[in-house]
Amino acid sequence: MPNTVTTFEAAVDAAEHHLINGHLFYGHGMADAYDEAVYAAAYCADLNIIEDDIDWDAPYPQAAQQKLNELIKKRYETRKPMAYLTGEAFLHGFKFYVDERVIVPRSFIGELILDELSPWVKPDAVTDILELCTGSGCLAIMAAKVFENAHIDAIDIDEDALAVATKNITDYQLNQRIDLIQSDLYTSLSADKQYDIIITNPPYVNSTSMSELPKEYLAEPHIALAGGDDGMDLVRLIVNQAAQHLKPNGILVVEIGNEYQHAEKAFSHLPLTWLDTSGSEQAVFLLTQKDLTNIK
Incomplete structure (x- = not known):
């Protein structure tokens, strides 16, 4: 994945692209690659996916981008559910x-x-x-x-x-x-x-x-x-x-x-x-x- 992404939306787009190319299966709280990419990007930027409003045009921090790159790589290399990689899961809020x-x-x-x-x-x-x-x-x-x-x-x-x-x-x-x-x-x-x-x-x-x-x-x-x-x-x-x-x-x-x-x-x-x-x-x-x- 590229090392520099300028906005939250661009970070999500890049993460979704790599997840799709990984031919993964979704059924553990995330409906598809897009949902998982949004969650992963928020998690790596220390945002609460339930409580925090996402500013799609906001700059995406470099440290969060590096963390996101590593998380997505681990997801498609291990094929483990994202919840195991982040240690958290969401159910009905x-x-x-x-x-x-x-x-x-x-x-x-x-x-x-x-x-x-x-x-x-x-x-x-x-x-x-x-x-x-x-x-x-x-x-x-x-x-x-x-x-x-x-x-x-x-x-x-x-x-x-x-x-x-x-x-x-x-x-x-x-x-x-x-x-x-x-x-x-x-x-x-x-x-x-x-x-x-x-x-x-x-x-x-x-x-x-x-x-x-x-x-x-x-x-x-x-x-x-x-x-x-x-x-x-x-x-x-x-x-x-x-x-x-x-x-x-x-x-x-x-x-x-x-x-x-x-x-x-x-x-x-x-x-x-x-x-x-x-x-x-x-x-x-x-x-x-x-x-x-x-x-x-």
């Missing part, structure tokens, strides 16, 4: 610390939380939330911010992931509202513990898709992606054991990505309600406690 111990935050459940899971719950009446497979803790944090009367239990089997979640929860000063629990799904919960809401974005990628993942996804923890032959191994466990951990009017919200057909087949005996999100109408399903009592 929230910023989180990330590293290779967790998958990069991306979830349609986040936007449903921001909509208060309407019309399925009364926000002020929600006092207990469980998140399974919390990873970086991003959804638990968002839930705590939206449901102000709720306490959240956030579970993950992976000690390394919980270390990342601990940092994020501390950064958001939510240690008194979110308890992190190392557990294999519900195993460490008391049998009588019940919740208004259970949310989960578990490993759900089927084995065929796992074998075809781009390098960017292969940089993420395998344990956080692989869901078995049909992607439903953990989802079955989550659904089949959810009823006893839900209050009578409680709901279970599960994200399954592109595994709609596998989910429909796995849970053909249940009335899955598919929730409309910005990217898909077949990526997140909901079941009520009453629905779940019909499991045979």
